[in-house]
Amino acid sequence: QVQLQESGPGLVKPSETLSLTCAVSDYSISSDYSWAWIRQPPGKGLEWIATIFHTGNTYYNSSLKNRVTISLDTSKNQFSLNVNSVIAADTAVYFCARQVRGVTGSLFYFDNWGQGTLVTVSS
């Protein structure tokens, strides 16, 4: 069973960059599937942020207005998320997840999730 574990700072100052990493165990991220970040503001619902294919192709939610970058590090079997110019509204639990994809590259559902990490944006 694949396992995912998020890591990163719990507190980030406004206007700075939030950087998170998801370490994947028991599955090689370069083999198949796609790899995603989803966030959940305190007491609220889920918002998809970005997905990267095992090939390196990337997909982003335009709602974050180009502040986001997702990347793969196959040598460490992990993937990362950067969110630039953070504001208070970026405060959330950030989850990494494995996303099932179609043969033509369509993004489907999330079949494995990390435990999540709370990131607070505050000075």
Add this chain to the structure above:
Amino acid sequence: DVVMTQSPDSLSVSLGERATINCKSSQSVLYSGNNMNYLAWYQQKPGQSPKLLIYWASTRESGVPDRFSGSGSGTNFTLTISTLQAEDVAVYYCQQYFHSPQTFGQGTKVEIK
């Protein structure tokens, strides 16, 4: 973006009784090319990450108890828990993955009456 609206926001059900959660999408998530509905359901217990229950609207994920079932097509979907157990207390989310960006419903909280 496609808006996913769940109803009710919360419900209280007695142990052993049926729980029904509805999910309505603002646009159809049925692909005519393969007659598949691009909809999933997740369960999130307090303090935990979401867990996949159902995908393709009605396909149960491996290991998910058969008291969980999904139905519906097009824009209207239902998650049913046939006999509620204590461990089913959670928030349930629907997700559409047909339109970009993929979007989630606001969640339905299920409690024991």
